[in-house]
Amino acid sequence: MKKIEDIIIQGIRDALSGTLNIVVEDKFLALQKTKKEFEGSLTLVVFPFVKQAKMAPEKLANILGEVLVDSVEEIDSFNVVKGFLNLVISAAYWKNALEYISDTEQYGFSKPNSKPHCMVEYSSPNTNKPLHLGHLRNNFLGYSVSEIRKANGHEVTKVQIINDRGIHICKSMQAWISSGLEETPESTGMKGDKLVGKYYVEFDKQYKKEIAELIGEGQDKGEAERNASSIEAARELLVKWESKDPEVYALWEKMNQWVYDGFEKTYDDMGVDFDRIYYESETYLLGKSVVMDGLASGVFEQEDDGSIWIDLTAEGLDKKILLRSDGTAVYMTQDIGTAIKRFEEFPSLKELVYIVGNEQDYHFRVLFLILKKLGYVWASDCYHLSYGMVDLPEGKMKSREGTVVDADDLMLQMSETAKEITEELGKLEGMEESEKNELYRMIGMGALKYYLLKVDPKKRLLFNPNESIDFNGNTGPFIQYTYARMQSLMSRYGKAIPNVSHDAGCNSSELALIELLYDFPEIISNASDGYSPALLANYLFSLAKTFNSFYQSSNIMKETDGDIQGNRMVLVQVTAGVIKRGMKLLGVGVPDRM
RNA sequence: GGGCGCGUAGCUCAGCUGGAUAGAGCACCUCCCUUCUAAGGAGGCGGUCCUAGGUUCGAAUCCUAGCGCGCUCACCA
Secondary structure, three states: OOOOOHHHHHHHHHHHHHHOOOOOOOHHOOOEEEEOOOOOOOEEOOOOHHHHHHHOOHHHHHHHHHHHHHOOOEEEEEEEEEEEEEEOOOOHHHHHHHHHHHHHHOOOOOOOOOOOEEEEEEOOEEOOOOEEEEHHHHHHHHHHHHHHHHHEEEEEEEEEEEEOOOHHHHHHHHHHHHHHOOHHHHHHHOOOHHHHHHHHHHHHHHHHHHHHHHHHHOOOHHHHHOOOOOHHHHHHHHHHHOOOHHHHHHHHHHHHHHHHHHHHHHHHOOOOOOOOOOOHHHHHHHHHHHHHHHOOOOOHHHHHHHHEEEHHHHHHOEEEEEOOOOOOOOOHHHHHHHHHHHHHOOOOOEEEEEEEEEEHHHHHHHHHHHHHHOOOOHHHHHHEEOOOEEEEEOEEHHHHHHHOEHHHHHHHHHHHHHHHHHHHHOOOOOOOOOHHHHHHHHHHHHHHHHHHOOOEEEEEEOOOOOOOOOOOOOOHHHHHHHHHHHHHHHHHHHOOOOOOOOOOOOOOHHHHHHHHHHHHHHHHHHHHHOHHHHHHHHHHHHHHHHHHHHOOOOOOOOOOOHHHHHHHHHHHHHHHHHHHHHOOOOOOHHHHHH
């Protein structure tokens, strides 16, 4: 189906070159949506070429309008306000559009795997702590960005990297050992990640205590932090781990496994998945060897103490360490190795997207620059989707102050809230208990995911745990509710949805809905190119709102004209389809009733 | 201090590569369930778009400076 914008632009171009005998640059020939308070669907701003036309804006707009109405079949009428030419598109065109939408399978989506292969890295947790609210935003974003890109035709590989080695996990190990309790998830009934996290907290407590004691004995802060016996023990574990001391390695494997088991449950609850998992312990050695190669080729330089650096001062950045003097790897080392490994493993890869918080902006600038300097041409295909931190009303989440919002707790709480609200409304008569529970989860998770996804990823996000999350207004449940209403209409209608009738008239609320549905493909494309589930979320909200308005103003079941009723049912069906598939891209399910 | 980012209604946010009287949701106030699910709809109240300059026919949007906030500049991750 030919896009109305293209038809009109062509018409305008013809009118300009014909009647007015001027040629206008393409960039000025952009149509915009007509503002609500004016009549029409699309608007041309004529200011940019009044000079060329040597005419007052209004006169020019009127002339163009008249020519367009005559020459372009799809334009019914026009009106001019100052230099704005508002065009009214014929109902016939919109009915054709509706028919096209209704007849098009997977309307709005592009052919699978028709666009470049893209890898999306998200989640990327450390293995010493359970997942929290920040991870939720990360995971929901990563999943949704991936699904949106798929819908837009990209081949997508979802990956995560697990920071499974390093001093952090050694801290948990050290606290576990020194407790002497031999606690396991089985013996305590705790989720594995929670148990390991508990020991991380305990380590920190003990460590702080020792520091205070050492300071009391007259050491300065830096000394005390270095000399505390627990950190020395943890450091020793790390050294032993690197030399693959069997006992330490076994404990490391055991405790990491506990964490993985715990994470798996959390990922399952989140509804996210991965095609490939990378472990830092598997990639840091490659990183190290690449750094050594870079040293040999002169990209990097070595200090007297043996540490290896890159000097980026010429690029306006600083010097960055790539390998410690004792030869051990830093974060950057393994990230270099991991990126290379990925492009080797997937030769078709055309893009690597990192979903990582904006606190690491600098890290990724440096990483991409290093890869470029090392001569990897794909360095420019790497993109850091830098999302804003999730803040609480009192500021950052701080584990020390116990303000970290745990992912498992929050998800559970959302389902419970959904249950309370649903029971209060009491609309689930006759539904099975298990079905109800599934619904509560769907609504609770819908609220949570939508809440975290509706904001532009790049912006910081404020989360107020007390006010929690709304179920009214611009929310997931609002959209789910609208969908449930549509399902109710479909079952009430009780017969097959007919084809679009071209004879039936269209009221304004129907037209508004068709026009929005018409935008869906462009929204998918924009959300994909801009890595922004928020664009899709806000679109779905306005679609739901527009539907509700239509629902309220145009009674369907009571409509006596069969053609009109049929067209309305087509609208219901098509809107439901767009909402369902759109929400799925956000990772949110929609219920048949609620 | 250097670098990066942000500052729109009481609150949370939309406003894409400049376009009309700056929009939603929440909160507050009016109406609308003997009518397809009121988790809904219709309307009202509410804004010097941080400030000051500049570019432009036109600036919330682009440029410069200032103010405020955040992140970052580790042999941490």
